[in-house]
Amino acid sequence: MAKKSKSVADRTFPWFQSGFDLEGIVGFLAAWLLGILLGMLWGPLFWLAFIPGLVLLFATRTAERVSPDEPGLVIAPCDGVVVSIEEADPPEELRMSEPAMRVRISSSPFSSNNIHAPVEGTIDHLVREEGAAEAFAAMQPDSAGLEVLYFAIEGDSVPVGLRVATGGLGPRLETRADAGDRVTAGKTIGTRRLGGWCDVFVPLEGKILVEPGRTLIGGETALIDLTGVTADGFRPPAPEYEDEEPVADTLPPEVAEAFKGDEDKDDAKPGSSETEAEATVEADDETGTDDLDPDDPRRNDPAEMFARLRRKASSLSDDPDKPKDS
Template sequence: MDIWRSIRNAIPSVNSAGYPFIGGALAIAIVGGLLWGVIFWVFLGLTIWMVIFFRDPERIPPDGDDLVLAPADGLVQPIVEAVPPAELELGTLPLKRISIFLTIFDCHVNRSPVAGRIARIAYKPGKFVNADLDKASEDNERNGLLLDTGKHQVGVVQIAGLIARRIVCTAKEGEQLRAGERFGMIRFGSRLDVYLPVGTEVLIKPGQRAIAGETALARMSAVGAVRTPVAPLAPTE
């Protein structure tokens, strides 16, 4: 039993968003394999890749209320100062932006970089240029979340890529998220941008690999941090 438990613990769970893709590829493998054996092996390989792509491992966030965690697995891009997307209403002054590029082999589950209330969710349609390019932050389809920690405001933006055609956000405005908690995913290959408060100390360097919910990207400082007023949520019926 211990051996089977160890094997099970070593295999990460699969995100429910992947069930239709995995099931579809497996069904084609079985049915197509009855007609031609090559189809079975091709789609069996695709099924295995789907399982790997939609993996959803458990993550353990480090201690520290002032830490900004990676919202995605992937490669850290050049860290720049950029004006946040207008729809987030974070102001018009440039803020430090940390971008993480995900390949089709990275885990694509997105996690909250901080503990806080979702003050705003803003979706904007756009293009599907290579997410590795800097202009993807401005031109591509995206979905932004503004997180209010009570002391700071952090923006995190899901950006579709060249292959990605579907941004999934399971969180809702007004919801309280824990640091490292899942809030969505992007299929297949994408980018996430994190906009940091003024006075934040960056802890990571471009070229490093980040692990969602575990890698500390930055540390928010109480000195010099500025909170942008956020309009209250409209009352629900």
Template sequence: MTDIYESIRRLFVPIRREGYPFIAIAFAAAVILGFFWTPLFWVLLIVTLWVCYFFRDPQRVTPVRDGLVISPADGRISMIADVVPPTEMGLPELPMLRISVFMNVFDCHVNRAPVDGRITRIAYTPGLFLNADLDKASEHNERNALVIETEGVSVGVVQIAGLVARRIVDWVKEGESIATGQRFGLIRFGSRVDVYLPTGTQVLVGVGQKAVAGETVLADLRGTEAPRMYLAS
């Protein structure tokens, strides 16, 4: 019975309330347009189910240990590089390690805190809607940046709207404490999240690797191992 219960629980994942209006619109369109042409009903019903899937909010099991940096988003590790963080974050204009996670429209878009600590800054910046997989999206796209103070260092998290995304939703405020893996926002329909860490932080993932928000360990602030190499297979 336990296995059956777990299977059912995984199938019926909770849906964020932010998705309710989109689900209602998609279903209404299916009913109205389907009245005039039946095949449209079935096509739009599939779209409605996809919208439900997009706004899913599954439970995650977050590894907890001092120094661990957890992925804030589901998706693919698209870039790992030392770059100067966006000016609106108020961080020193010196290179930091940036790990980018690109989300496609089939990934869960609920974002989670990569570390625990206190949120010292939240900065929203309007901008363009370029393909979030492009490097220049970090500077030109609409974005929302958080700075979290943890273990005496500043960790930046930037939600970046993409080619399809048109709305960044934020659920936290400056001055609040946040726990690793805690939900702090979402981005609607395809986007990217960048994590900024002190230069020299030990990276534990590779470009192209799949990350799971709240579960995949991206880096270790206390790590002293040599950098890892990743080979595609």
């Protein structure tokens, strides 16, 4: 069963499902007019402008595609030919665990421009690498200076990654979807002009349905069957944390002794209220004024009262006439 946006039976030309980008149409018309002007000077000059305009028109071709809706299928993301099917390490930009199966596709400059979502799911993230103007042709998939676009799609069963590459001259890669968008299999998520390369990364357990040399129709041809495949071992594993050692309820002896020493030092500081009150009491005793005036505010000071009690207790313990326990 297939997904159909409009009735094919109602079309005048059911076989015509292609279109052209606005840039291609404008470029072709400009080249055609230029060819007419040049042809007025000399006839063969007409073709000198008309042929490049025709090439530009077909290089911006788009097409309507009808995608299969069987669950578990990975659909070809673009038109082209299967170059290789092998185990490979996914690029770091896709944030996928190793290993993975890579299906590499090569597209001609006259292939349809559309980039289709290979599976139904949510676009997790996009990463773009700008290209260099000198790398105008994508002769090799890993050549330096290519413009590259990474799609990480979180499928309903497993994640699938795309690496789309083309020449770096001009705006030849555009996105039609953003991270977080929900897409269906076959939906157009980008545009690539003048061909290039496309790598599809899926789990190794998937069943390959194509072979090298197979011609693909983007958005229609099934590449891989992932029915029954889970994401175990394909998503990055969750970080493992070591169990923390339990904290002791009591301090080690050496730490406790040091802590006690710090407390003694704090008690001996001259700024504390207890020390000041005790010094005041001693001064009163030395001068014979141990009893404070009833109106003296120090009589009701808790810190001073506590210090005086401590001093009295200390004097009683030092009394030589006090009988000692046998």
